[in-house]
Amino acid sequence: MFGTLSYNKQKNIIIVSFLLIPLILLGTFTYYxxxxxxxxxxxNWDGYxxxxxxxxxxxxxxVFSTPDIFLVFKHNFAYFVMGIIxxxxxIYFAVVLNSKLRGKNAFRIMLFLPYIMxxxxxxxxxxxxxxxTNGSLNMLLNSIGLSGLSETSWLGTEGLVxxxxxxxxxWRFMGYNMVIYIASLQAIPRDIYEAAKIDGAGTFQTLWRxxxxxxxxxxxxxxxxxxxxxxxxxxxxxxxxxxxxxGASQTYVMRxxxxxxxxxxxxxxxxxxxxxxxxxxxxxxxxxLVLNRGGDK
Amino acid sequence: xxxxxxxxxxxxxxxxxxxxTGCGSSNNNNNAETTExxxxxxxxxxxxxxxxxxxxxxGADISGKITFLTNRTDMIGKEYDEYVKRxxxxxxxIQVEFEASQTDYNQQAKVRMASGELPxxxxxxxxxxxxxxxxxxxxxxxxxxxxxxxxxxRSHEGQLYGITTGNSxxxxxxxxxxxxxxxxxxxxxxxDEFLAAxxxxxxxxxxxxxxxxxxxxxxGSWAYDTPRLIEGKADFPNEKLNTETPFTMDNGYGKSxxxxxxxxxxxxxxxxINSTNWEQSKKDIASGKFAMYxxxxxxxxxxxxxGAPADNVGFFxxxxxxxxxxxxxxxxxxxxxxxxxxxxxxxxxAFVKWMIEESGYEDFAGFISPIKGKESTxxxxxxxxxxxxxxxxxxxxxxxxxxxxxxAQLDLPAVVQEFVLAKDPQSVIDKWNKSWAKAKxxxxx
Numbered sequence: 001m002f003g004t005l006s007y008n009k010q011k012n013i014i015i016v017s018f019l020l021i022p023l024i025l026l027g028t029f030t031y032y033x034x035x036x037x038x039x040x041x042x043x044n045w046d047g048y049x050x051x052x053x054x055x056x057x058x059x060x061x062x063v064f065s066t067p068d069i070f071l072v073f074k075h076n077f078a079y080f081v082m083g084i085i086x087x088x089x090x091i092y093f094a095v096v097l098n099s100k101l102r103g104k105n106a107f108r109i110m111l112f113l114p115y116i117m118x119x120x121x122x123x124x125x126x127x128x129x130x131x132x133t134n135g136s137l138n139m140l141l142n143s144i145g146l147s148g149l150s151e152t153s154w155l156g157t158e159g160l161v162x163x164x165x166x167x168x169x170x171w172r173f174m175g176y177n178m179v180i181y182i183a184s185l186q187a188i189p190r191d192i193y194e195a196a197k198i199d200g201a202g203t204f205q206t207l208w209r210x211x212x213x214x215x216x217x218x219x220x221x222x223x224x225x226x227x228x229x230x231x232x233x234x235x236x237x238x239x240x241x242x243x244x245x246x247g248a249s250q251t252y253v254m255r256x257x258x259x260x261x262x263x264x265x266x267x268x269x270x271x272x273x274x275x276x277x278x279x280x281x282x283x284x285x286x287x288x289l290v291l292n293r294g295g296d297k
Numbered sequence: 298x299x300x301x302x303x304x305x306x307x308x309x310x311x312x313x314x315x316x317x318t319g320c321g322s323s324n325n326n327n328n329a330e331t332t333e334x335x336x337x338x339x340x341x342x343x344x345x346x347x348x349x350x351x352x353x354x355x356g357a358d359i360s361g362k363i364t365f366l367t368n369r370t371d372m373i374g375k376e377y378d379e380y381v382k383r384x385x386x387x388x389x390x391i392q393v394e395f396e397a398s399q400t401d402y403n404q405q406a407k408v409r410m411a412s413g414e415l416p417x418x419x420x421x422x423x424x425x426x427x428x429x430x431x432x433x434x435x436x437x438x439x440x441x442x443x444x445x446x447x448x449x450x451r452s453h454e455g456q457l458y459g460i461t462t463g464n465s466x467x468x469x470x471x472x473x474x475x476x477x478x479x480x481x482x483x484x485x486x487x488x489d490e491f492l493a494a495x496x497x498x499x500x501x502x503x504x505x506x507x508x509x510x511x512x513x514x515x516x517g518s519w520a521y522d523t524p525r526l527i528e529g530k531a532d533f534p535n536e537k538l539n540t541e542t543p544f545t546m547d548n549g550y551g552k553s554x555x556x557x558x559x560x561x562x563x564x565x566x567x568x569x570i571n572s573t574n575w576e577q578s579k580k581d582i583a584s585g586k587f588a589m590y591x592x593x594x595x596x597x598x599x600x601x602x603x604g605a606p607a608d609n610v611g612f613f614x615x616x617x618x619x620x621x622x623x624x625x626x627x628x629x630x631x632x633x634x635x636x637x638x639x640x641x642x643x644x645x646x647a648f649v650k651w652m653i654e655e656s657g658y659e660d661f662a663g664f665i666s667p668i669k670g671k672e673s674t675x676x677x678x679x680x681x682x683x684x685x686x687x688x689x690x691x692x693x694x695x696x697x698x699x700x701x702x703x704x705a706q707l708d709l710p711a712v713v714q715e716f717v718l719a720k721d722p723q724s725v726i727d728k729w730n731k732s733w734a735k736a737k738x739x740x741x742x
Contacts, residue, residue: 131572133572242512246714
């Protein structure tokens with residue numbers, strides 16, 4: 001029956017029918033809720049009543065007139081620091097596991113496995129690791145003779161808690177970053193390395209002058225994931241510390257969730273989410289600017 | 298071939314991880330709900346009583362078929378069958394059917410209210426008291442009005458619409474053997490005696506009080522119950538409405554929070570209060586590694602479930618001062634109500650009355666009887682009541698106070714945490730007073 005249609009029409013029908021379902025899914029589960037979120041941010045809806053009174057920009061004004069809402073971002077700094085270290089280590093493992101190494105697939109899978117574990121399960125597991133009195137970490141420190149350190153309250157010390165939490169993120173996401181780096185390493189043509197070798201370049205020079213520049217786009221991608229991840233941390237502190245001690249590990253997203261679900265203020269919470277969205281875009285713009293300074297056109 | 302296999306595994310792993318993540322977060326939500334609201338989960342079932350018939354006259358003249366929407370799905374086909382058998386001995390012509398609720402009773406009940414298809418007997422969901430007459434029949438003709446606890450809690454304009462299914466209190470749940478090992482021969486009746494008992498326990502290497510500080514919700518007794526007991530005013534939490542400074546060092550809040558702070562400073566709580574483990578603490582209380590909880594009586598069964606012999610678990614009111622006269626709060630669970638449009642109104646009321654007076658449900662569920670002054674048959678509650686404790690009923694939260702609290706993002710247990718951890722507790726109090734005053738002003742109250 002399609003035989004009578006012109007080639008162009010057939011092409012269009014196929015394109016439309018293939019795209020229809022993904023577009024409907026995308027629209028239903030991404031764009032429709034996002035538009036609703038923007039709408040709610042202009043109301044002071046309490047989350048259950050049928051009326052959603054329009055309040056204009058009042059929610060945004062309230063967020064910006066409460067500076068301590070933004071103070072929680074300093075807790076995210078730890079995740080950012082750990083994220084940078086995580087990327088460096090991931091590049092290291094990617095380079096090592098991309099060379100001729102016996103059993104490299106086994107190592108790759110081992111390093112990648114933490115990523116496929118459920119976030120909440122990971123958090124519970126580390127709850128036992130970081131426990132002060134019965135935790136395995138303190139027990140280990142004690143058994144290797146560092147008994148002074150073995151009394152540390154990893155999740156209960158104000159300056160330490162965010163780094164403890166971020167190190168779990170490191171454990172979990174390093175393998176994921178590594179897999180992306182390996183993929184990009186495999187895309188670098190072999191002949192560049194051969195040419196460099198003939199010209200007498202050493203291992204470090206090859207890494208610095210060939211490997212890293214060729215991976216620049218992927219490093220940017222991973223930094224993008226790291227930065228957004230750091231700004232949007234939620235599950236680890238939510239399960240492990242509930243934001244404690246006394247709010248020292250509270251993150252912005254936890255505040256948003258509390259505002260919506262504990263204090264029944266969906267309007268304000270929506271406004272906070274939108275502000276986070278712009279904040280992420282802003283930070284990424286700065287990152288792009290800094291990384292593209294050299295120009296790579 | 299090898300690469301193909303590897304990428305296949307990779308894809309499978311990715312898909313699994315995505316689906317696992319999905320399951321994970323929803324599980325987490327459920328967990329959070331069940332652990333944080335034990336009291337609400339340990340709830341109930343309804344009953345109807347005969348409104349008009351005198352109990353002594355027997356109930357053969359009342360007939361009808363009634364449905365009871367219950368959240369105690371675990372009791373259907375078991376305890377409920379036995380209740381109906383006993384109920385039918387008295388009221389042979391009433392047929393009772395049980396309908397199991399979905400997980401969220403409150404929401405399901407509200408949907409049924411909106412559609413106008415209410416079961417004859419049910420529990421009152423979270424609706425304002427002014428809406429009660431729209432859905433429910435007055436229960437004043439049951440003749441229970443003066444005997445029951447919380448008669449004003451679910452009333453509107455002097456009419457009674459809901460009767461509590463059972464009440465809870467909070468106090469010190471303790472391991473008797475741990476007390477005996479530490480040489481404590483009788484339960485402390487004053488705050489000084491309490492501290493002395495803690496000191497003895499500590500000297501024995503037993504953690505005196507398991508606060509579960511990190512998890513925040515277990516601090517609810519310090520945040521909601523003790524302040525109002527110290528003030529001696531049931532309505533104390535609602536009085537916040539009339540002040541710009543609800544928290545001061547010498548009112549109920551400041552004093553109650555200071556008690557916990559004192560326990561922490563003296564080392565009577567867990568070694569690291571920021572690293573506590575709720576599930577483990579139950580086992581530790583059961584085994585005597587920890588000695589006490591300050592929680593609701595619902596925790597007694599959980600400690601027994603964690604391995605403590607029932608006769609090793611005791612319960613007494615917290616002596617929050619040195620007066621020696623114990624008081625404790627009384628809080629209601631779900632409230633029975635009878636649908637206004639029930640076709641068998643009398644039968645439904647007869648069932649409610651029977652459930653309250655004769656079913657023994659409160660003992661099964663571990664509650665204090667809804668009837669004033671009725672002694673519990675449960676050993677721990679009996680011990681609690683034998684201290685001569687005066688049980689102080691709470692009042693309904695003023696919606697305005699809730700509104701201000703939400704606006705100020707005030708979460709009392711979180712304030713307790715800050716207060717205990719802060720170097721200068723006064724600064725915590727000042728901070729929250731400021732938030733309160735601002736929210737109150739913004740809302741125009």
